[in-house]
Amino acid sequence: MTKPGAKEIKAIAEVAGVPVSPEEAARIADSIGPAFEGFAAVAGTLPFDLEPATFLMVQKATT
Amino acid sequence: MSAELALMSLVSIAQGIADKRFSAREATQACVDRIARWQPRLNAFIAIEPDEALASADAADSALAKGDGGGALHGVPLAHKDMYYEQGKVVTCGSKIRRDFIATTTSTALKRIKDAGTIRLGTLQMAEFALGPTGHNSHFGAVHNPWHFDHVTGGSSSGSGAAVAARLTFAALGSDTGGSIRGPANFCGVTGLKTTVGRISRAGAMPLSQSLDTVGPLARTAEDCALLLGLMAGADALDPTAVAGPIPDYLAATRQPIAGLSIGVPTAFYVDDLDADVARVLDDTIAVLKREGARMVRVELPDQQQLSAACQLVLAVEAASFHKRWMIERPQDYGPQILMRLQNGLAVPGVSYLEAMRWRGPALSAHLAAMAGVDAVLAPVAPFPAPTLSESDVGNGPGAEAVIQRLTRFTRPSNYLGLPALAIPAGFTPRGLPVGMQLIGRSFDEATLLRIGAAFQRVTDFHDRVPEFS
Numbered sequence: 001m002t003k004p005g006a007k008e009i010k011a012i013a014e015v016a017g018v019p020v021s022p023e024e025a026a027r028i029a030d031s032i033g034p035a036f037e038g039f040a041a042v043a044g045t046l047p048f049d050l051e052p053a054t055f056l057m058v059q060k061a062t063t
Numbered sequence: 064m065s066a067e068l069a070l071m072s073l074v075s076i077a078q079g080i081a082d083k084r085f086s087a088r089e090a091t092q093a094c095v096d097r098i099a100r101w102q103p104r105l106n107a108f109i110a111i112e113p114d115e116a117l118a119s120a121d122a123a124d125s126a127l128a129k130g131d132g133g134g135a136l137h138g139v140p141l142a143h144k145d146m147y148y149e150q151g152k153v154v155t156c157g158s159k160i161r162r163d164f165i166a167t168t169t170s171t172a173l174k175r176i177k178d179a180g181t182i183r184l185g186t187l188q189m190a191e192f193a194l195g196p197t198g199h200n201s202h203f204g205a206v207h208n209p210w211h212f213d214h215v216t217g218g219s220s221s222g223s224g225a226a227v228a229a230r231l232t233f234a235a236l237g238s239d240t241g242g243s244i245r246g247p248a249n250f251c252g253v254t255g256l257k258t259t260v261g262r263i264s265r266a267g268a269m270p271l272s273q274s275l276d277t278v279g280p281l282a283r284t285a286e287d288c289a290l291l292l293g294l295m296a297g298a299d300a301l302d303p304t305a306v307a308g309p310i311p312d313y314l315a316a317t318r319q320p321i322a323g324l325s326i327g328v329p330t331a332f333y334v335d336d337l338d339a340d341v342a343r344v345l346d347d348t349i350a351v352l353k354r355e356g357a358r359m360v361r362v363e364l365p366d367q368q369q370l371s372a373a374c375q376l377v378l379a380v381e382a383a384s385f386h387k388r389w390m391i392e393r394p395q396d397y398g399p400q401i402l403m404r405l406q407n408g409l410a411v412p413g414v415s416y417l418e419a420m421r422w423r424g425p426a427l428s429a430h431l432a433a434m435a436g437v438d439a440v441l442a443p444v445a446p447f448p449a450p451t452l453s454e455s456d457v458g459n460g461p462g463a464e465a466v467i468q469r470l471t472r473f474t475r476p477s478n479y480l481g482l483p484a485l486a487i488p489a490g491f492t493p494r495g496l497p498v499g500m501q502l503i504g505r506s507f508d509e510a511t512l513l514r515i516g517a518a519f520q521r522v523t524d525f526h527d528r529v530p531e532f533s
Contacts, residue, residue, distance in 0.1 A: 038372025
C-alpha cells in the first residue's frame with residue numbers, strides 16, 4: 001500500500017468535506033504515513049471472502 | 064483515622080462501611096480533604112462537589128442505619144473520567160466544545176456502579192475527547208504526575224490515573240482505545256484494566272472509535288478492578304455489541320494461586336529498545352511470577368507492528384467520522400494537537416480502512432494461535448518511564464511527536480485485537496517514577512489476568528506505595 005502524499009491528502013480531505021491547507025496536508029502525510037507503511041505488507045493480500053464480522057466469530061470462538 | 068481511610072483499597076473501604084467500622088461520611092471526608100490538598104498541584108479533577116458528596120454520604124449512612132444498604136459499594140465515594148454521561152450533569156469530555164453539555168442519559172457502566180451505592184465526588188480530567196496519550200489538555204490544563212509533578216500522567220485517562228495514585232478516589236472509570244487506561248496506570252503506579260471489546264457496554268460513554276473503545280477501571284489493586292468489572296460486565300439492551308452470557312466470578316479468581324499457569328514473555332517487539340529501568344522491572348516481574356509457581360515461557364507473537372499500524376488506521380478514521388461535523392463547524396474550538404490528530408483520519412481512503420477492519424479476524428486468530436500454550440502474555444506497558452510534560456508537549460518541537468508515538472507502541476496491538484490487558488505497578492525507577500507491566504489475555508478472559516495480577520500483588524508492595532505531597 002502506498003502512503004498518500006500531501007497532494008492526495010488535500011484532495012481526499014476536500015472530497016470528505018473538511019478541506020485542509022497544503023501545510024496541513026503535508027503534516028498529516030508525515031503523521032499518518034508510518035501507519036500506512038506498517039500495514040503495507042497486509043494491504044492488498046486479504047482473501048476475497050473475508051469480511052469484518054470474522055473478527056466477532058474468532059472472538060466468540062474463544063469463549 | 065480519616066486520613067488513613069483514604070489510603071484503603073476499594074474492597075476494604077466498601078467492607079468497612081458495610082460493617083459500620085466507619086461511616087460513608089468519614090470515607091468521603093477523607094477523600095475531600097485529600098482532594099483539597101492535592102488538586103492545586105495535580106489538576107486531576109474537572110469538577111469537585113464536596114458538599115453534594117458529603118450530603119450523599121450522610122444519606123448513605125442513614126440508609127445503612129435503617130438496614131437499607133445492600134449495594135456492594137454502598138457509601139463509597141468515587142470520581143470518574145469526565146466522559147461518562149450522567150443524566151442532568153455536565154459532561155465536558157475534556158473539551159471546550161462540550162464544556163456546557165448536559166447529558167440526558169446515564170451511561171450503563173456508570174449506572175451499574177452507582178446502583179451498587181457509590182457517591183459522586185466530582186469528575187476527572189482527561190485528554191480532550193480522549194484523544195491523547197500524555198495528559199496534556201489545552202482547555203483544562205495538563206494533569207501532573209503525583210510522583211513527580213513535572214512528569215506526565217499518561218492519557219487519555221489522565222485524571223483517573225493521578226487521582227487514584229494520590230488516593231483522592233478509591234477507583235475511577237477510564238476508557239481505553241489505544242492505551243488510555245494502561246498508560247496512566249503505568250505512569251501513575253496504579254492498576255488498570257482494559258477490558259475485552261464487548262465485555263462492558265459502551266452506551267452513554269463518549270465515543271472515539273466504535274471498533275476499539277473499551278470501558279474499564281483504574282484502581283489500587285487487581286481485586287478492586289475485579290469488583291468493578293463484576294458490577295459492570297454483561298449484556299445491555301442499549302449496546303448491542305455488549306456480549307451476553309455468564310459473568311465469571313472475578314473476585315473469586317483473584318484468590319486463586321497461579322501455580323501451574325503459563326505466562327508468555329514475547330521474544331520481540333515488547334522487549335525491543337527498552338529503557339534500562341523498564342528492562343530491569345520486566346526481569347524482576349518474571350522472577351516474582353516464577354517464584355509464585357507460574358511457568359514463564361518465551362512466546363513468538365505475530366508481527367505486532369502491523370497490528371499497531373492497523374489500529375492507527377481504524378482509530379483515525381472512526382474518530383474523524385465522529386468529529387466531522389465539529390471539524391467543519393467549530394475547528395477553532397479544538398486544541399491544536401487534537402485537531403491535528405483528528406485530521407489524520409481524513410487521509411485514509413475507505414478501502415484502506417476496510418482492509419484494516421477485514422484483517423482483524425485473521426489477525427486475532429493468528430495471535431491467539433501463538434498464545435496457544437500460555438494463559439497470558441507479560442509485557443511492558445511502555446518502553447520508558449513517564450516523560451516530562453515539557454518533552455512530550457508537541458508545541459515544544461518535533462522531538463515530542465516521536466515520544467508520543469512510542470508511548471502507545473505497546474498498547475495499540477491489544478486494542479486492535481480487542482483483547483483484555485491488565486496494567487499493574489511492578490517497580491520504580493531510582494528517581495521514584497512508577498514502572499508498570501501489562502498482562503495480555505485471551506478474549507473475555509479477564510479473570511486469568513486478575514488472578515495473576517492479584518497473586519503478584521500479594522507478594523509485592525508497589526501497588527501499596529503512596530506518593531508523598533511535597
